[in-house]
Amino acid sequence: MKINLLTVGCFSLSMISGFVSAETLKAYGRVHAGVQYSDISSESETSIESYASRLGFKGDTKVNDGLEIFFKYEFEVNPADNDKDGKSGENITARSQYVGMKGSLGQILIGRDDTAMKKSQGKVDMMNDFEADIKTLFAGENRLGDTIQYSTPELNHLKFVVSYIAEDNSKQKGKSGLSVAAMYGDSKLKKTPIYISVAHDEEVAGQDINRITVQGKMGNATLGGVYQQSEKVDSSSKVDSFMVSASYKIKSYKLLAQYQDSDGASGKLSDSGNATSLGVEKSLSKQARMYFWYSQFDLDNNAEQEHMALTLRYDF
Template identity: 25%
Template sequence: DTTLYGRLNVSMDYVDDGVDSSHQLASNSSRLGVRGSEDLGMGLRGVFQIEAALQGNEGRAFDGSNLTARNTYVGLAGGFGELRIGKHDTPYKLSTLRLNFFADTLGDMHHVAAQTGNNANNFYRRNDNTLIYMTPDFGGMQFMASYTTDLVDDTPNNNPDANDTNAFSLAGVFSQGPMYVAVAYEQNNNFGVGGEDQQAWKVGGTYQIADLTLAAMYENIDDGQDDRDAFHLGARYSFGQAYLMASYTFADELTTDNGAKMYALGGGFNFSRRTGIYAVYALADNDDAGRYGLTGSGKGKGVGAVVAGEDVSGFQIGVTHNF
């Protein structure tokens, strides 16, 4: 029971960082993986996944790929839930994926949420050196917890002390009828600029009304020196094989006047369950000292903020194909 699977998501982008603009071709979280499972008896299953990123580097769409760049683990599943060991998205990240209608596009909510404005991307993480445990589904409710031995290097004689840069992440999600709710907390120790512990928590969810799905989220990130609030609102409307979507993401200032608002508009058409095309427009409207860009998520290349306070925007058309 071994499956070779993958996804290609390639787009042509027109981006402007307020100083310069370009049209760029990008691979957006494209991947190639192998996964499988084995029935071990006693209600247990062995599971594994190896997932490569088909990603770009330094202005190229496909380059520097890494065979284990994405979630790569071996694990054990059973009535107790599932335990995985390897490299994995954190529960914090996993819990709100379904709120992120613009995932892997210029409008990805994590360009403003999950970050502290200098593209530090501290709370949208796939961590190596990680154990993750997921409970079974309890009537729509599920809990997840992960522990990372070290975010940088977990061998002895590192600086700071071995395992000091460890991390943990917790999430609870609840799904019932049209409603989905997630609460999550994450702590990255010794990971701030001055070696502070960083932490974040968020609560969010989606609600479906016929063909319309609404999303909302609140998040607080404390980088060890200051903290900031962020809000996200999203809507997605499906009609047949087509869909339209819009979102608004706001981050308050962390220090003086360095917040931002991001607006995103998009739509797409799915030829089949496997293949679709889409178009997205997004704008990050920075405060005077804000440096949020359209980057820091699964969006390839994206566009960063090179000068504080400048608006950063982009339009992309893309194609996705799963196999």
């Protein structure tokens, strides 16, 4: 008899939760799926897509008044997967998974997590998890295993994050990497009206990268921008990329707009060009929301792309 590994894991954790308080162990997740229309090189299709749906478990325990141990196990779960109707188990992939400790001197974690560079973008990407996610034309959006990451305590809204990626990581090609970032302000723009970060990658996944991110809130409007210069470790050719984003809240609606441009092939699409996106987010409740968005890619070496979707998201 075949037993699904995730089912066993969920059952085991549910048993454990009976012996610990709800404050120390939490199950959480997101289901985000929708109907998407895509037109690439005059070939169109309509599909059901998942947008980084996930399931996770996290917890912490107090060692003493100044020290806590914490962990996270997070998986991406694709409810729209069509490979044997999801029975193969290939619709489950790893996201952030680590163990660490935190105290008055900051926190350190070991395992798999977003690099300091990836974390430095904050919430500036209005098309996050969609077709025009910043990673389509930008390098540096890495979530890597074999990582040790240290974050300083926040002082006057300023903190630093350092990620060390060991050389045995498959993307490091035998060389260790270092990702560092300085961040000022609240990335959610709730505690401060502005967020600014400066980040640098040194030989991380084959890239050297410098990035500056700025985002600010004025009333119901939020404006942001990113400038980045990247260079492959084995090349002297530099790639300049930038992105601007905006949102405007009207009651339960949020209007979204974003434009990104890259003069080199450094992102997921491995091409230079630009992407223009417009969207609307509708809040249904504290946990549920809907999106309608449209994105167009004008690429230099590949056919133009158009994507449009209506999606439903539920967070728990």
